[in-house]
Amino acid sequence: MKALQCVEMGGPDKLEINEVESPSAIPGHVVIDVKSGSINFPDVLMIQGLYQYQPPLPFTPGGESAGIISEIGEDVTKFKVGDKVFAMTGTGAFAEKILAHEGSCTLIPDSMDYDSAAALSMTYGTSLYALKQRANIQPGETLLVLGASGGVGIAAIELGKAMGAKVIAAASTQDKIDMCMAHGADEGFIYPSGNLDRDQQKQLSNKIKELTGGMGANVVYDPVGDSYAEPCLRATAWEGRYLVIGFAAGEIPKIPLNITLLKGCQIVGVFWGAWVGLFPDENKKNFDELFKLHAEGKINPEVSQRYALEDSAEAFSHLANRKAKGKVIINM
Ligand SMILES: NC(=O)c1ccc[n+]([C@@H]2O[C@H](COP(=O)([O-])OP(=O)(O)OC[C@H]3O[C@@H](n4cnc5c(N)ncnc54)[C@H](OP(=O)(O)O)[C@@H]3O)[C@@H](O)[C@H]2O)c1
Structure with a gap:
């Protein structure tokens, strides 16, 4: 072969x-x-x-x-x-x-083709586990998704909407934002690509605060990391949850812990593959939920x-x- x-x-x-x-x-x-x-x-x-x-x-x-x-x-x-x-x-x-x-x-499921099935498991599996089991996101909360047009990002947008959140998508180009909006994001904005300097980081924090009426995001979904992480943590709401998904931009960020104290917020690690190995039956329930959402047209890889x-x-x-x-x- x-x-x-x-x-x-x-x-x-x-x-x-x-x-x-x-x-x-x-x-x-x-x-x-x-x-x-x-x-x-x-x-x-x-x-x-x-x-x-x-x-x-x-x-x-x-x-x-x-x-x-x-x-x-x-x-x-x-x-x-x-x-x-x-x-x-x-x-x-x-x-x-x-x-x-x-x-x-x-x-x-009969209703799903091979391409959608291959596209669904890791991205939607990760994002459902992150938003449900790790962030316990609630209807009406604000979800900020970084790298929002990527594989796990689009899944987080659609699942966030299905769970009743207000979703803000952040990505590096307008056509990526357009795609996020087509997948249900309520708001979208472009961040600079590359290593963010201090001013750009401050602008990123301010933009998130502006879009959340000064409150900050309740949940931040971050598959990008690097210089994007700290300004987004600084723009979480009181008792917010900052989900560590990955480091697509390269560097693993080092975060000043006083930010968590000042915001009463949590930095929450997400390692879906390890969780699947430890709790396969729980993951099966999540897959069943994803199949139901797919059949209802609420998610669409x-x-x-x-x-x-x-x-x-x-x-x-x-x-x-x-x-x-x-x-x-x-x-x-
Ligand atoms: N924790 C877990 O269990 C878990 C599970 C699956 C995946 N992941 C991780 O999640 C991350 C994203 O995975 P994915 O499959 O969604 O990848 P993807 O489809 O390539 O999306 C990644 C996004 O990151 C952004 N990005 C920023 N800087 C980048 C750079 N230097 N190179 C490439 N992309 C960059 C891009 O969006 P912009 O251009 O808009 O910034 C891109 O759309 C990876 O780090 C992966 O390892 C973690």
């Missing part, structure tokens, strides 16, 4: 499409004929050797896939050949077939670009160069 392979650490130009041996089912596992895989920011970090988990070389990148089960191993109880599933495997998604543990697979497996390197560059909006899909 054909598979994308990372044979040496580096940028997307180092990726290769190679002919590799097809997997066979082993006990507890299924083989999926992959139809769609979606790229996430961690995939971009992993091929450069910059992610917290690094598989040995060579490896096939891609943590999320959707397809049809073509083989099942002994002891598999939940699935049969022909089932439509999505799988969260950490790696291996950008290939014609993938071997997946049955515990990493979820049946796709945005797939902005589709690439063939042969063009995977281009797909990686698109995400790495901050050009992606919504989700980027690789179709086998």
Whole structure:
């Protein structure tokens, strides 16, 4: 079968499409004929050797896939050949077939296509866990989403709206803001791209306060980090929750703790993958909630670009160069 392979650490130009041996089912596992895989920011970090988990070389990148089960191993109880599933495997998604543990697979509802299923699990899974279990967001509260047109950002906008929040989207270009508004954001504003200096940080804080009537945001959803983090924490409301999602802008920020004292606010870590491992049944309930919201038309994963497996390197560059909006899909 054909598979994308990372044979040496580096940028997307180092990726290769190679002919590799097809997997066979082993006990507890299924083989999926992959139809769609979606790229996430961690995939971009992993091929450069910059992610917290690094598989040995060579490896096939891609943590999320959707397809049809073509083989099942002994002891598999939940699935049969022909089932439509999505799988969260950490790696291996950008290939014609993938071997997946049955515990990493979820049946796709009939109403959902393969691209949407591949686009949904990590982004909406992360954002629902963040807003529900971690922030306990309440109807009427204000939610500020940074990097709002990205994968987890769009999911946070739609879920925030579905949970009754007033959503403010922040992103680096007008066309990204336009897309956030089309996905339900109530307000949107452009922040500068690059390392923010002191004046730009102050302007960012002031803008958030202006849009929240001077109160600050009740919940801040931050997948960007770096110099964007502190000014947003400074613009949280009393007893606000600042969600640490990721550091797409590069640096891990160091925050003066007196801000939390002055605002009675919380800095809340969000590590969805670890939570799924610890509480798979709770995550299953969250997925069921996502399927219901999808069937009701309240969430709608945005797939902005589709690439063939042969063009995977281009797909990686698109995400790495901050050009992606919504989700980027690789179709086998
Ligand atoms: N905590 C968790 O459990 C969890 C789960 C999934 C993902 N994440 C993390 O969340 C972050 C976002 O993931 P994603 O899949 O949404 O990525 P994405 O689709 O690429 O979106 C990231 C957004 O960050 C902004 N950004 C700011 N500086 C950037 C830079 N230097 N390079 C690239 N983007 C930059 C971009 O928006 P603007 O151009 O508008 O600023 C971009 O839209 C990543 O750090 C990822 O590791 C965390």
